[in-house]
Amino acid sequence: QQQVKQSPQSLIVQKGGISIINCAYENTAFDYFPWYQQFPGKGPALLIAIRPDVSEKKEGRFTISFNKSAKQFSLHIMDSQPGDSATYFCAATLTGYALNFGKGTSLLVTP
Amino acid sequence: DAGITQSPRHKVTETGTPVTLRCHQTENHRYMYWYRQDPGHGLRLIHYSYGVKDTDKGEVSDGYSVSRSKTEDFLLTLESATSSQTSVYFCAIRRDMNTEAFFGQGTRLTVV
Numbered sequence: 001q002q003q004v005k006q007s008p009q010s011l012i013v014q015k016g017g018i019s020i021i022n023c024a025y026e027n028t029a030f031d032y033f034p035w036y037q038q039f040p041g042k043g044p045a046l047l048i049a050i051r052p053d054v055s056e057k058k059e060g061r062f063t064i065s066f067n068k069s070a071k072q073f074s075l076h077i078m079d080s081q082p083g084d085s086a087t088y089f090c091a092a093t094l095t096g097y098a099l100n101f102g103k104g105t106s107l108l109v110t111p
Numbered sequence: 112d113a114g115i116t117q118s119p120r121h122k123v124t125e126t127g128t129p130v131t132l133r134c135h136q137t138e139n140h141r142y143m144y145w146y147r148q149d150p151g152h153g154l155r156l157i158h159y160s161y162g163v164k165d166t167d168k169g170e171v172s173d174g175y176s177v178s179r180s181k182t183e184d185f186l187l188t189l190e191s192a193t194s195s196q197t198s199v200y201f202c203a204i205r206r207d208m209n210t211e212a213f214f215g216q217g218t219r220l221t222v223v
Contacts, residue, residue, distance in 0.1 A: 006153070034211070043115075043201050043214030044154070089153060096208045098144060098169065103153035 003027060004092050006102025013109050019077035021105045023090035028071065030092040034099070035064065035075050038087045047088070048075070080109045114138050115215040117202050123221045130189040132218050134202030136182075142205040143185040144212070145169075145177065147198040154201065160185055192222040 005024045013019045025033075034049035050057045050064040050073065057064045063076040073092075077084055087106050091099040114137030124130050134143060145157040146169075156169030158177040166177050174196060176188045189196055202215040 009151075032209075036214075041216075043203075043216050045214065046211045049211070098156050098159050099212060100156075101146075101154040103151060 002103075003100040004090060004102045006090050006105060008105060009103070010106040011108070013077075013080045013107065015080065015082060015109055015111055017080050017109075019075075019080045019084065019107055019109070021075045021088055021090070021107070022072065023074065023092070023102050024070075024072045025092045025100075026071070027092070027094065029094050031095055032093050033064070033066065033073050034091050035062075036089040036091065036101075038089065038104075044089055077107075080107075082109045082111055085109050115202060115204055115213060117200075117215040117218050119218060120216065121219045123223060124192050126193060126222055127191050130192050130220065130222075132187040132200055132202075132220070134185045134187070134204075134215060136185075136202075136204050138204060138206070138213075139182060140204040140206045140213075141182075142208065143179065144203040144205075145175075145185070145187045146201045146203060147171065147196075148201060148217070149198050157187065157200075189220075192220075194222050196220065197222045 035047045036044035037047040038044040048059050048062050061078045066073045087104045089104045090102045093099045116135045118133045144159040146154045155171045160166045160179040178186045200218045203212045205212045
């Protein structure tokens with residue numbers, strides 16, 4: 001049973017636009033929600049993470065919005081750039097356990 | 112980059128042969144993981160380790176075994192490789208269960 005559902009599978013955004021990727025989770029006990037960015041031929045790297053005691057976290061152009069009651073969280077990439085083109089994975093876990101990943105979103109930012 | 116080295120980076124092997132992938136870390140992190148990445152499936156946990164000689168199964172552990180005899184090394188063994196095990200394998204490490212996971216560069220395994 002997939003514990004984290006991610007959408008969309010792929011996304012095309014024009015340069016300067018906003019990219020939005022959504023994730024939903026099942027286990028209400030989860031308390032750590034990271035987003036990973038992966039470039040071709042590389043391993044995933046942590047982009048930004050949030051814990052459920054806050055509803056939003058912003059780091060530069062990247063923002064996580066978290067809705068605990070809906071069991072959903074999303075990644076917003078403002079002013080998207082061609083260099084942001086990558087695969088993005090959301091994940092969720094309960095402290096003390098391994099990360100459960102979504103299936104990934106392939107983002108293409110066109111010039 | 113976190114001090115994680117996966118070897119080999121690429122391997123082609125025949126069905127039925129044993130294969131061992133190695134993950135070596137220089138960070139002295141306690142937790143180590145093996146994931147496989149497949150199109151449409153994302154990253155799925157195979158096995159993980161929470162200390163020397165302490166390992167446990169993940170969601171897709173069938174056909175795989177692991178060993179960790181030293182803090183720095185975590186080995187993934189395919190006892191008898193099958194075509195369904197063709198994948199990209201990633202090792203990850205965490206200092207503790209409340210911190211960031213760092214991933215290696217991956218090993219692309221093809222079973223023919």
